[in-house]
Amino acid sequence: MLFRQAGILHTNYTQDRALFPIPADRWMIGGLLLLAAAAPFYMNSLYLSSYMLPWLVWTAAALGLNLILGWAGQFHLGYAAVMGIGAYAAVHAQRNGVPWEIAIVLAGLTAAVIGSVFAFAALRVKGLYLALSTLALQFVMDWTISHVPAISGGTQATLQAPDIRVLGWAITSDAGLYYVALVWCVLVTTFMLNLRRTALGRALVAVREKDYAAAVIGVNSFYFKLVAFATSSFIAGVSGAVLIGTFYHAVTPEQFSVDVSIQALAMVIVGGLGSIIGSYFGAGFILLMPGVMNAFISWLTAQFGFSLGIETLAHLPHALYGALIIGFLLIEPLGLGKIYGNIRDYLLVWPFGYVKK
Amino acid sequence: MKLRSIIGGLALMLTSSMAAHAADPVKFALCYDLTKAYTFVTPQVAQAAKDYAELLNAKGGLEGHPIEVIVQDHGNEPQRGIECYERLKREGVMVFDMLSTPVSRAVLPRVMKDGNILMQSLAGRGDAVDGDVFKWVFPIGPTYWGQAANDIGYIKQQSKGSLKGVKIAFVYVDYPFGQEPIGILKTLAQKEGFDLQLFPYPLPGNDQASAWTQVRRFNPDWIISWSLSNMHVIASREMKRNGISIDKYIAVNWLNEVDIKNIGADAAKGIKRGTNVAGGSTQPLVQEIIKELYDKGKGNGDRKNLEDVYYNTGLAIWSIGFEGARLAIKKDGWPLTPQKLKDGLESIKGFDANGLMAPVTVTASDHGGGGKTRIEMWDGTKWVPQTDWIASFPEEVWSVVKEQSAAYAKSDANK
Known part of the structure; x- marks a missing residue:
């Protein structure tokens, strides 16, 4: 009904391989893009600057992690460290007079180089051992940042980031920063959407499913793992730089600590491995839900006049939030993206549900 | 009879709520980490703030x-602290405290840009005491550099005025909090001629064994320790194991009665800490709060927290905050603006909240309020002050502050 498939006939390969063959999907994406582009005009600045903007940047970052985790099937517990490399690289470049547009590319390249140099060593092992060695990357980065004043910016361990300028325009308004984040997120999303139908994407999936089998059919699994690490590190590095430029305005080691790595991992797992829309949901859920829960509980207590202790009030949202994660993963282990997929599948044939069976 | 009292109560509630509406409130935002790393201190501080506000x-x-x-949890996550700041700033709050180093650092660029007051006692950048550079930040209380210098000042008193040949071990948790005093200690070691050695141990501080065997070999006369809460308990165990007497141990201000209990009140006899507030519930201000609130069953939390030094720390922070706001209204009148609040805070002179803390005098260039601390010793049942409120080596401390804040000012100007 909504997602009508009747009358969609492909007469050539290009049509057949279109990103969104069903018109309803195209309409929805177009509508969402319009809504996103018009957000500064109807959304108040608090929501724009404190919810939408970090959500978009984190979605881009989560997509990068999804590339390595969901597509190539390689565990990465040090993702925040890679973002941190990018962030520090960009801020140092900017402070040395490099324009921001070039600084973020440098950030991506630095992260990609360090990320893949590390991958050379880490990829000799698999599975849980790989997870542990990526965790080592995290701790090595933490240690390096806090022990090399030239990187961290002295004992205060915080570096002020210069304001970002794009093509000579200084961007300081909430709306301007939001558009920067939006553009980056859309770019990464487009890349990931297209990755699915390239040789690289298929090779990554082959490696994920079974690297021996992939080797048997002629896919050099080590090479493709390395490419996946480099690409995902590049996205991480730029996302880290964008996060600092648009949101934090100062870089400190805690912004990219091991907790943040775990959070990024949670975004991908809750959102759904290998799911693009899932990364949006996952980032939104992990990033914004604690705040939303907090506000909800405060509102509830105010509404019904409970007087809860300060600590109870602070812990309750966390308990609820945890319960929600467990609940969602119980309902659908493949994540929020899959829940969306199920709903869409249902609507594809609705109201003729028997067609599926 | 019962009905009448209910009606009476309702009427009272109505009039009191109307009275509250009669004058606009002054709002203070406590965006605290009530669930993750700082939970050893934040509940007591928030409780103290609420109690004192109620008393006033x-x-x-x-x-x-x-x-x-207004208390809100940010879970020590920078982005949630920023959300708290952005939300409450739109609700008319002008004074914020984050009580977390990562979050204070993350909020600082926004505070400086918007021109709101950031109280950041005992957390965040130490060089923010330089009011000429950090116009909107008030880290009232001692910096870690100041505390370390005061510890050295105390040791100097104990060694009869000369530190030549005195061996001092600096044991610290190896991340920015612990590393901060190293610079000033080295400078002072050069100036005063004492023998300084550094003993880092890694986060989360549960394993300090290797650091302490090295301390034993060094055989120091004094040990200065930059550790947080339970790390002191671990340290005391390692000291026992290595046969190092606990009365050489001078802790940073993050050592409270819970930790003493965990070490064992008797085993902890002789341990020292530097502090800018007097601990215990015998302080006049705490007594007043007990009389007016807790004895009437109106306290804002657990009564046993009143024994905790962090409760008094909270009272100290917020009595200064409220006093600053009061001075602001008195001088420049309602409605308040951040500028008026800043002027109010900068006109605090010799304020000690009825003997609760070191007298604080804030000026436009010194937002730290003097940075005085004293050394206290645990005698098995209570803390006994070993010194007056002192601020030692102010020149050296300020030269570190100026050096750091100048670097910030330079990077800010480069924007």
Whole structure:
């Protein structure tokens, strides 16, 4: 009904391989893009600057992690460290007079180089051992940042980031920063959407499913793992730089600590491995839900006049939030993206549900 | 009879709520980490802020304006701290405290840009005491550099005025909090001629064994320790194991009665800490709060927290905050602006909240309020002050502050 498939006939390969063959999907994406582009005009600045903007940047970052985790099937517990490399690289470049547009590319390249140099060593092992060695990357980065004043910016361990300028325009308004984040997120999303139908994407999936089998059919699994690490590190590095430029305005080691790595991992797992829309949901859920829960509980207590202790009030949202994660993963282990997929599948044939069976 | 009392109660509630509406409240935002890393201190501080606000409100508030304390959890996550700041700033709050180093650092660029007051006692950048550079930041209380210098000042008193040949071990948790005093200690070691050695141990501080065997070999006369809460308990165990006497141990201000209990009140006899507030519930201000609130069953939390030094730390932080706001209203009148609040805070002179803390004098260039601390010793049942409120080596401390803040000012100007 909504997602009508009747009358969609492909007469050539290009049509057949279109990103969104069903018109309803195209309409929805177009509508969402319009809504996103018009957000500064109807959304108040608090929501724009404190919810939408970090959500978009984190979605881009989560997509990068999804590339390595969901597509190539390689565990990465040090993702925040890679973002941190990018962030520090960009801020140092900017402070040395490099324009921001070039600084973020440098950030991506630095992260990609360090990320893949590390991958050379880490990829000799698999599975849980790989997870542990990526965790080592995290701790090595933490240690390096806090022990090399030239990187961290002295004992205060915080570096002020210069304001970002794009093509000579200084961007300081909430709306301007939001558009920067939006553009980056859309770019990464487009890349990931297209990755699915390239040789690289298929090779990554082959490696994920079974690297021996992939080797048997002629896919050099080590090479493709390395490419996946480099690409995902590049996205991480730029996302880290964008996060600092648009949101934090100062870089400190805690912004990219091991907790943040775990959070990024949670975004991908809750959102759904290998799911693009899932990364949006996952980032939104992990990033914004604690705040939303907090506000909800405060509102509830105010509404019904409970007087809860300060600590109870602070812990309750966390308990609820945890319960929600467990609940969602119980309902659908493949994540929020899959829940969306199920709903869409249902609507594809609705109201003729028997067609599926 | 019963009905009448209910009606009476309702009427009272109505009039009191109307009275509250009569004057606009002064809002203070406590965006605290109540769930993750800082939970050893934040509940007590928030409780103290609420108690003291209630006490002042009962006396008519700040020049007739009631105080409203807003507490929100940020879980030590920078982005949630920023959300708290952005949300509450739009609700008319002008004074913020994050009580977390990562979050204070993350909020600082926004505070400096918007021109709101950031109270950041005992957390965040130490060089923010330089009011000429950090116009909107008030880290009232000692910096870690100041505390370390005061510890050295105390040791100098104990060694009869000369530190030549005295062996001092600096044991610290190896991340920015612990590393901060190293610079000033090295400078002072050069100036005073004492023998300084550094003993880092890694986060989370549960394993300090290797550091302490090295300390044993060094055989120091004094040990200065930059550790947080339970790390002191681990340290005491390692000291016992290595046969190092605990009365050589001088802790940073993050050592409270819970930790003493965990070490064992008797085993901890002789341990020392530097502090800018007097601990215990015998302080006049705490007594007043007990009389007016807790004895009437109106306290804002667990009564046993009143024994905790962090409760007094909270009282110290917020009595200064409220006093600054009161002075602001008194001097420049309602409605308040951040500029008026800043002027109010900068006109605090010799304020010690009825003997609760070291007297604080804030000026436009010194936002730290003097940075005085004293050394206290645990005698098995209570803390005994070993010194007056002192601020040692102010020149050296300020030269570190100026050096750091100049670097910030330079990077800010480069924007």
